[in-house]
Amino acid sequence: MKKSKMTIKDILSINGMGVMIAFIVLCIALAISTDSFLTAGNIMVVLRQSVWVGIISIGMTFIIATGEIDLSIGSVIGFTGMCCAAMMKNYSMNIYLAMVLTLLIGAVIGFLNAVLVSKLKIASFIATLATMQIFRGLIYVYTQGVPIFGLNYPEFQFIAQGYVGFLPVPIIIVIILTIIFWYVMYRTKYGRNVLTIGSNIDAAKLVGINVGRIKTSVYIIMGVLGAIAGMLLTARSEAAVVEAGSGYETDAIAAVVIAGTSMAGGNANLLGCLLGAVLMTTIRNGLNILKVDSSWHQVVIGIVIVLALIFDKFAHQDKE
């Protein structure tokens, strides 16, 4: 048989093509309409601001791939960021020890979510909605609403503000995490198991996959990534504020979904979700440059998400 060439339609129907096109169109539009968008400085700003949502959207891709969800991650960012700040400031702990402990706290929180979801069989939407409240609440309880200020520790500031060569450290961190988790998702038995569970959980059990253990591990990964994002956020602002990370969970879910990953589980577009995260920051950045009132930012982001999804829907229609 003759090998058929890829048509434009085939290209358009690649998962996440919607977000790609939205991104390119947006960049061209902003580059034409503003002088400051397409400058090295501004691009770096956009990328830096994408870091936090980008990191947790990696974890969210894993969670959604198994068919679950994690709404608590925004609170986890705030909580772990606060823990890290408190250990350094209030307990004068060694910076590196504090950072390692923070990662550990993230892992424990992830494990907690996993216990609710895979041991106690509570629907993940509800379980993580509850833990979202709990951890946000604990931030208020500990800080009494007063931010932890003045984290002037050079080693700590370095992870968010430092450079290696011309590359900012947080972007290097994202790149490393992306490479690691891309490999884990697409080139390991573990990644296969994650997606297999999402595709058909009953069949997954019958091919010998330990569903409980895989789900637990995915939530632990998510918790650790949340802690990394939490520390980067705290180190960036040199303070732990009570609302830190609030709303990031929905941004991450949106980033995953506009990349063409189905909420039903069983597939994943890891690179696409990072692009999704950058897209959302780009919109905010563009609106800022265009001096659009910040109240409108949410509206515009919502509309762009809807447009990207409608595009994907149309591009995939013929494949049914």
Add this chain to the structure above:
Amino acid sequence: MSERIPVIEVKGIKKGFYGVPVLKGIDMKLYEGECISLIGENGAGKSTLIKILCGVYTKDEGDIFLYGEKQNITSAEDGKKLGISVIYQELSLFPDMRVYENMFTNSELHKTKKDGFLKPLDIKAMKEKSKEILHDKLNVDIDVNAKVKDIPFSQRQMVEIGRAVLADSKIIFMDEPTTALEDKEKKTLFRIIKDLKAQNKTIIFISHHLDEIFENCERTIVLRDGYAVLEKETANLTQQELVKAMIGKNVDNYYPKVAYQPGEKILSVNNLSSGKVFQNISFDVHKKEVVGIIGLAGCGKYEIVRALFGAHAYDSGEIIKDGKKIKNRTINEAINNKFAFIPAERKTESIFPNREVSWNTTIAGIDHINTKKGLSLSKEKEITADYIENLKIKVTNQKQPIASLSGGNQQKVILARWFLTDPDILILEEPTRGIDVNAKTEVYNLIMEYLAQDKGVILVSSEEEEILGICDRIVVIHNGKTTGIINRSDIDIEGLKTITKFGKAADQGGM
């Protein structure tokens, strides 16, 4: 006969999808009060034809007449209005709603004359009417207040038929209605079909089971490749003729049984028990032997084999493989002990629907493609290509999602999945459920070929023909207990049916 006006007549119906013709000009006439069987292999166009008649698809060409009047059916709503109902294989009931609510879905009765979204519902009247139809017209005992998820599958089907009766449908399609039914339940269904015929309804009965067709249908229409290739009074039809019309060639035997000389004992199951589900189950499996397990629904036959595979708990008893005692408490343990298990529900328990054929092939034996550098996609491609060729799996591309394959080809992928793990004991539940005659024979052939490599097979089925056609020895389970282990040469189909149903042979006193 020719005097009668047909209830429905179709002339020259054509339909294609994306330029591929599926129906190439179908003519047929259906009369009041008759049951017609519509048969054909998967892909012959049966479901497309039904969907056109009930308005889900729109025909490309041709005419549809109801009582001699030309109709234009363009939506499911139209079909419903004209009195055409379909009882699908996968029932379209709402499990969390009650029986009477399901009967009246979207045609609720209201206390006021006018109906409307906000008018109060007349629950009492709906319950009464549901009772009238289910109890009096269909003569089945179903609690109309029960939630659908709490009643057995056979009753759900009755509810769906009741819904068609309630809507006063003239024409009722039944798409493989007996697939999940026990003999007794089938009898009830057949009685209802008879009753409906007496009420001048027209039934179109779709089934893979030829004996059911002979029992119920006056006429048979065979579809093949988009044409109606045979139309005949069922009474004048032979089974061979039917099968030949379906697949377009002669088939002498669809059970390609090879009776090998059984080798040494490979597995012993001794007194395996699991609470009330099954007790003291004992049997052996030898190399090159197929052991069949048969019994009525709920007898515990599936749970027994699932216990062997670590997918169902057992309290006592022992499993001995190759002379060594093993436990198989978890599925992983069973796989490591070289067991493989192919469940009955292909859709919900076997396939990973959105994933590729290659993915579905390698998932159980994934260590075969695992290297130090991670999963080797090229190895995966190689392995999958081999299986596609050797098992003659029809695919356009090994990256296509498995859900896009036909049932028979899906099952072959599942066989490939477990062949890759090279199991010593292959356990199969209803391996040919819902796949067509040709594919059935191919699946049996693959099992036979596998057996030749000194393997053992345990086959659970609720079809006596299949058990007798393919197994060397047969374990009959009744109410969780073994009632007999029979050599295939020592029993005929009638004998096997009797012992399956009653738990003992007929000459020992029947019921």
